Amino acid sequence: MPRNSLIYLFVVTITIWACGSNDTRPAKIAEKKVADTTVVTASSKTILFFGNSLTAGYGLEQAEAFPALILHKIDSLQLPYTVINAGLSGETSSGGLGRIDWLIRQNVDVFVLELGANDGLRGIPLVETQKNLQAIIDKVKAKNPAVVLVLAGMEVPPNMGKAYTTEFRTMYKNLAVQNKMILVPFLLKGVGGNPELNQADGIHPTAEGHKIVANNLWEYLKPVVK
Template sequence: MPASEATVTEEIVDTEEVAEKVILFFGDSLTAGYGLELEEAFPALIQNRLDSLGLDYTVINSGLSGETTAGGRNRLSWVLSQKVDVFVLELGANDGLRGIPLVETRKNLQAIIDVVKDKNSATKIVLAGMQIPPNMGPEYTTEFRKIFPELAEENQIALIPFLLEGVAGIPELNLEDGIHPTSKGHQIVRENVWSVLNTMLE
């Protein structure tokens, strides 16, 4: 019997080795694809790209409309109940739009990064840079924008310079609210994400 037991063990190990890797997008309405069908949102478009290239990755869209960095921090442990190979952190826009103190936003983002690293040091982290309209004044707007590259450098993680590059402020690429991308806008966002993400894939 010992020989057959050894065979079973080997089969289990082999199965684990060929299991698909997981890319988890953890964000707000931008990740969730607010106002669109889920398959039109950029995480689904990334999955399509991966599939077309024959890359064995499963994309999980963990976007929640209205989510702040504090809310994300609170629900993180539940999301990390599974093994994650690449963690894309897209939070902060709602903090900025609500004028939440910058120190709080930075602290929450850092806490999320710390938890992901503590859970699995092998998880690759990508931080999505964000910018906001100047409603809160030039100083707040400028300092908000700096949070993301500074955190990426401090934590030595990858950075998408600005998630909505080429989309923000262009009426025809956004819904009527002027904030959330249309399906065409999400196609551009996909390219912004892919330009960074593809360098991290095995």
């Protein structure tokens, strides 16, 4: 039975707005094992979760964040995957573009992109956000043309204006179509806006909320990793 590892990179826990502060100093830049997991063999594949504080599991134990829950599902199926949690609180699309090269120095077989929410909450022009996300995707594909790309769609609050919220949602659809990505329409489906599934800030999911997020994502990942 494969014994898979979960690696945490650039995990910070200071937040502002939906997904963190502007402080992008890494608090942890080292491998961390969860439970009794160990590094897998050379024949294993890698899933990289690349996102902001939602991916990082802000306010929770790291083992409660959805990437760790995905790893547990993978373990239950005895599949040979290493999971890397590269979530960073406060990350924007431009910040992600600035650090992606370092992360893809190793081979990545499945790339899950969860960025853009902080851009939206800050009212960054969507043309800039889409350009940055496309550049990240291009870099990942250039490193490994066979990589499976998964895009986690997000939404912004209606107070951003109807036009902006509609265009924001459409941005993810356009990126997915243009790059033949697997699109998760709304990662926080069933969680966003529910006070019982979010922390006191009303934005970041609780441990129970992350379980639902993991299930949402697993519907799209399961056919890929089996």
